[in-house]
Amino acid sequence: MSDAxxxxxxxxxxxxxxxxxxxxxxAETQELISKAAHLAYPIRGGIPIMLEEEARKLD
Structure with missing residues (x-):
């Protein structure tokens, strides 16, 4: 899949x-980072996935 x-x-x-x-x-990980929530929301095919359950927890 190519990145849009x-x-x-x-x-x-x-x-x-x-x-x-x-x-x-x-840009490197194709994520939107929330420092306040310690979450990284993925961007798939140019579309941000803004669901807490889809986000990756940050240390």
Missing amino acids: PVDRRMLEALVCPVTQAPLTYD
Whole structure:
């Protein structure tokens, strides 16, 4: 599966669904990072998956 381009303006508008805090885009891992919630939300095919149960827990 090829990675679709990510719309930076869309990413800037998104916030963590758990904390409402801003997210940081990690291009290498294709994830949106919520430092406040210690979660990494995946981006699949250019679409952010903003579900807590789909997020990876960060240390």
